Each structure stands twice: as C-alpha cells, then as structure tokens.
Amino acid sequence: MSWTGRSASVLVAAAMVMSAAACTAGSGSGGEESASCVNRYTYQDRSYRDVANVNFTLGKKLGAATKPPCEDTGGQDKDEDPVTTETAYEVDGISPKVAIAIGDTPKTAMLFAAYSGSELPPEVQKLIDGS
Template identity: 85%
Template sequence: MSWTGRSAGLLVAAAVVMSGAACTADSGGGGHSCANRYTYQDRSYGDVANVEFTLGKKLGVATKPPCEDTGGQDKNEEPVMKETAYEVDGISPKVAIAIGDTPKTATFFAVYSGSKLPPEVQKLIDGS
C-alpha cells in the first residue's frame, strides 16, 4: 500500500475514533450524545469523512435522535431529525449508507464497532 493510502486510512480511522468519542455515555441515565449518528432499519451508523463513493438508489428515511448529553430530559429538546438514506454502490446497506436531504448533499455513514471500520468500507477507502 502506498504512503498516501496508509495516510488516508489513518485519517479515516482518526475521524471514526473522534466520531465515537462524540458519542459517549453520560453520567446520568445512560443516554448518548448523537452528534454524528443516524439510525436506519434498527442499525446505528456513524459518519466517515473523506470517502469517495457512488450514490445508489433511495432507500428510505434515516433518523437522527435528539442528543441526550445534558444529563436529563429537557422540554426544549431538539426533535428527531429525518433525512433520506441512499444506497452506496457496491456496499450492502447493512454496512454503509449515504444520508442527506438531496443526493448532492449526501454524506457517507457506516456501521462499525469501536474504531474498526468494516472491511468493505476500508477497501473503498484504500481504493482496492
């Protein structure tokens, strides 16, 4: 793998770790901050920066739950946000989707555990 490929992989891994750090449990009722998280078909997706992908067909609606990082329920809490979920060509929606108001504004999101990206996503990042 070239130096550029390794650097891009490291940058993406760092972005994933930072996204995960933004979603930490609070000390109160076990809620989570959800800065860069969406849910689609009972799966949670986190954003992954700097991924070149081809948008596929429209899948449905992804939801961004309100952030619960204040330690308690607030009556002025932001509402659940809904945006369109799209397929990412060559990757199962169980692994990655794109989310945005329009196809032009769609951003890449992936399901991952901790700081490890699914192999299909890493392969897309590496350009293999």
C-alpha cells in the same frame, strides 16, 4: 488589557472548550463509542456513524433515516432537540447493512457506516483506501 479583561477572556475560552468537550466521543462498553453528539443515524434498526472524506457512488433511494436527539444535557431540554429524519441512499457496491449515504439531496449525502465496536467495516475501509 486589564487583569479583569484577561480573566474574563480565560473564562470564556474555558467555557467554549468545556461545551465542545461535552459533544465528543467517549468510550462505552465493548469498545464502542457512546457519545451523545456523534453524527449518527438509525435505519432499519441499525445504527450508523458518519465517515468523513470518502469518495463513493450513490445508489438508489432507500427511505428515511432517523437522527436521534443529542443527549449532552443529561435528559434536560429534550423538547428543544427533536428527532429528525433525512433520506437514506444505497452506496454502490456495499450492502445497506454495512453502509448508507444520508442527506437531504443526493448532492449533500454523506457516507455513514455501521461500525463493529470501534472498527470500520472492511468494505468501507476499502473505499477510504481507494480515495
């Protein structure tokens, strides 16, 4: 491969890393993550972030959860990333104030928790430990 080809490959790789880094979590005030692209929703004025690889039992349908737009462009292109909504469900044995499941259908629902700072709620941690 020529020097020009290698340089172009390095630039493309660097651009990919930078765009991925734009959507990673950073530390905000109070120890809370303040990333713009974190998979998060709001439901009844509470914010929830996704929790991966957790076994849970879905409860009844609660209503609509709202996903705010990703703000990784510094306020530019707001028209391109509209607010979306999906269905929120109860998680058996856990208050909706602590955790909910969100998805288009019960089969696709994922667990979302209301964090206190950077700590998972103890009820959610118990689910993880039991998984």
